[in-house]
Amino acid sequence: MREVQGQVVVIGAGIAGLAAAHRLLERGARVTVLEASDRVGGKLLPGEVAGARVDLGAESMLARRPEAVALAREVGLADRLQPPATATASLWSRGALRRFPKGHVMGVPGTASALAGVLSEEGLARIERDAELPRTEVGDDVAVGEYVAERLGREVVDRLLEPMLGGVYAGDAYRISMRSAVPQLFQVARTHTSLTEGVRELQAKAAAAQQTGPVFMGIRGGIGTLPLAVADSVRARGGEILTRTPVTELRRTPEGGWRVGAGEREWRADAVVVAAPAPAAARLLRAETPGAAAELDAVEYASMALVTLAYRRDGAALPDGSGFLVPPVDGRTIKASTFASQKWGWIGDENPDLVVLRTSVGRYGETEILRRDDTELVEISRHDLKAATGLDATPVATRVTRWDDGLPQYPVGHHARVARIREHIARLPGLAVCGAPYDGVGIPACIASAYAAVDQIRGDLRGVQELTAHPVQSLHGGAGE
Numbered sequence: 001m002r003e004v005q006g007q008v009v010v011i012g013a014g015i016a017g018l019a020a021a022h023r024l025l026e027r028g029a030r031v032t033v034l035e036a037s038d039r040v041g042g043k044l045l046p047g048e049v050a051g052a053r054v055d056l057g058a059e060s061m062l063a064r065r066p067e068a069v070a071l072a073r074e075v076g077l078a079d080r081l082q083p084p085a086t087a088t089a090s091l092w093s094r095g096a097l098r099r100f101p102k103g104h105v106m107g108v109p110g111t112a113s114a115l116a117g118v119l120s121e122e123g124l125a126r127i128e129r130d131a132e133l134p135r136t137e138v139g140d141d142v143a144v145g146e147y148v149a150e151r152l153g154r155e156v157v158d159r160l161l162e163p164m165l166g167g168v169y170a171g172d173a174y175r176i177s178m179r180s181a182v183p184q185l186f187q188v189a190r191t192h193t194s195l196t197e198g199v200r201e202l203q204a205k206a207a208a209a210q211q212t213g214p215v216f217m218g219i220r221g222g223i224g225t226l227p228l229a230v231a232d233s234v235r236a237r238g239g240e241i242l243t244r245t246p247v248t249e250l251r252r253t254p255e256g257g258w259r260v261g262a263g264e265r266e267w268r269a270d271a272v273v274v275a276a277p278a279p280a281a282a283r284l285l286r287a288e289t290p291g292a293a294a295e296l297d298a299v300e301y302a303s304m305a306l307v308t309l310a311y312r313r314d315g316a317a318l319p320d321g322s323g324f325l326v327p328p329v330d331g332r333t334i335k336a337s338t339f340a341s342q343k344w345g346w347i348g349d350e351n352p353d354l355v356v357l358r359t360s361v362g363r364y365g366e367t368e369i370l371r372r373d374d375t376e377l378v379e380i381s382r383h384d385l386k387a388a389t390g391l392d393a394t395p396v397a398t399r400v401t402r403w404d405d406g407l408p409q410y411p412v413g414h415h416a417r418v419a420r421i422r423e424h425i426a427r428l429p430g431l432a433v434c435g436a437p438y439d440g441v442g443i444p445a446c447i448a449s450a451y452a453a454v455d456q457i458r459g460d461l462r463g464v465q466e467l468t469a470h471p472v473q474s475l476h477g478g479a480g481e
Contacts, residue, residue: 006270008457009034009260011247011284014042015443016435017275018230019071020450021239024273027454031239032269034262036246036280040231043406043436044443046224050310050397052351054340054358055222057306057403058443060084063217065444065472067451068226072219075229080221083214085345090324091118092332092388093159097324103203106182107160108148110200119155126153127196135193141412142189144182145173151195163325166335168474169441170302170407171364180414180440180471220346223443250274250284258430271430271457275450277301278408278437285425285433292424292433295417299437301405303370304362307381308340308399315393316355318342323357324388333369334359334384354396359385364409374400408437419468432456432464439467442474 008024010017013035021031033040047056061068063083072081090097103114112119112127119127130151138147144165145157162173169176179186188198219225231241249261250272260267274281282296322343326332340356341348347356359381362370372380378398385391418438425431432453439449452463 006030007032007268008271008273009258009267009269010273010275011250011260012042012275012277012280012435013040013227013231013241013243014275014435014446015044015227015230016042016446016450017273018227018234019067019447020273020275020434020454021234021241022071022075022230022237023451023454025234025237025239027458029271031234032267033234033239033241034245034247034260034267035241035243036276038244040241040243041224041227043403044224044227045401046222046228047308047399047401049308049356049399050351050354052310052347052354052356053221054308054347054356055224056308056399056401058223059338059340059344060216060218061223061226061443062474063214065442065448067444067447069217071230071447072217072226075226075233077219077226077229080219080225082218082220082344082346084216084218084322084343085348086320086322086342087214087216088321090319090321091159091163092324092326093118093330097319097388099321100325101160104160105184105199105202107164108152108156108185108195108199109160110196110203112196115156115160119159123153123155123159127156129153130196131194133194136189138178138186138189141177141179141186141415143174143412144176144178144185147178147189148185148195149174158329159327162329163327163335166328166363167325167360169364169409170304170335170362171409175364175409175411177410177412177414180410180418181474183471183473218344218346226443247284250288252288252428256429269430271432273450273453273457274431274433275435275453277405277435279405281433281437288431289424289428292421295421295424296437298417300364300409300411302362302364302407302409303367303402303404304360304406305370305377305403306358306360306401307377308356308358308401309378309381309385309395310397311355311357311391311393311395313353313355316391318355318357318391319389326384326388328363332384333380334361335363336360337381337385337388357385370402370404374398407441410441415468415471418471422464422468426456426461430457440472440474442472445472445474448472
């Protein structure tokens with residue numbers, strides 16, 4: 001293993017690229033970050049509605065993994081870290097808001113009684129059959145919805161698992177890889193005949209570990225301020241960040257380094273970290289590693305939109321809690337709503353006369369809804385919010401944020417695809433990839449991926465090997481994540 005010497009170019013200034021740049025500077029490299037868009041941060045975006053500071057992208061980060069919270073502290077945000085003021089969410093199911101059950105792992109219960117009040121009597125009875133069923137073989141991977149439905153019945157998938165995974169991936173539980181998306185459950189499936197018995201064992205281990213502190217964390221001012229702070233730290237350490245600089249060419253040099261082209265500009269680098277979405281990464285890698293590019297071309301994405309609404313507080317009473325999730329089986333348009341003023345204490349404190357909330361729409365394969373204009377998406381959200389909560393006031397301000405191709409999908413076999421990509425990349429010294437297409441879509445996963453990429457170009461492959469074997473589970477951070 002060696003320190004990073006010379007010039008490193010990082011392509012992409014989302015949280016993964018910025019984290020890679022930050023770590024590279026710590027390791028002694030000279031760093032230039034090239035970003036195609038006009039800003040840093042990727043899917044982390046601070047904004048405002050009716051003068052209230054809000055997140056227009058991801059709004060929380062997993063605190064039970066160390067990477068994201070530690071990076072926030074490193075870049076001076078320690079005093080702004082705040083857990084949710086309430087983590088009590090609901091499920092809008094069969095026409096009523098029902099308290100989200102406890103005693104489950106990503107919607108999969110350890111006992112039928114854990115889902116009483118959410119599932120029908122038939123659904124609860126079907127869970128009890130799990131203990132009597134023969135073993136379900138999962139092979140090298142399996143769709144999480146398919147496996148859970150076979151063990152516990154489709155109602156568990158449709159009413160619990162789907163809305164939770166929909167909040168993380170905007171995907172379809174019957175397509176999503178259990179090995180990549182819910183690795184805890186995959187290990188249970190490989191080692192236990194009964195799924196509920198395995199979940200109870202996971203819960204017992206978690207209780208014995210006595211983990212304290214919040215599961216999720218936010219930042220006063222919004223999670224979107226994290227990449228801005230990391231970018232400031234990168235610049236303060238001597239790194240260069242150039243926006244509006246789309247990279248058009250990435251080629252090896254005869255000397256063994258890299259030539260990075262962006263229009264008429266060119267950089268020579270000893271190493272390159274590609275922290276771009278899969279389509280852009282495929283385009284850049286095609287000339288030097290067509291095998292990796294072909295695998296990246298096959299990564300699919302889901303699009304979604306977030307509708308942020310602000311109301312006068314005196315006319316907008318909401319139920320208690322952080323918001324609610326919506327099972328797609330009920331045919332509603334929105335898939336979740338976050339009561340932001342209630343979930344994040346700093347929003348309520350800064351805006352005592354406002355109630356701020358947001359809804360999300362769009363899942364994998366749902367293209368029609370996202371073709372509607374902003375006004376329609378606001379009206380659809382208001383319609384569903386009224387049906388769910390009784391909220392009938394007129395908002396004082398609204399904002400629609402569209403994330404086209406925002407979330408990479410992890411179908412069955414995703415882990416094998418990532419391993420093949422990295423096998424191709426490993427043949428090219430001084431090259432590494434990182435970000436959401438590989439090891440998890442959450443903020444800690446992207447940062448862990450970035451750190452592993454830095455280690456890779458230092459000659460240490462342990463990080464990428466660990467992530468490829470054990471992806472970071474991206475949990476749902478409460479309603480509307």
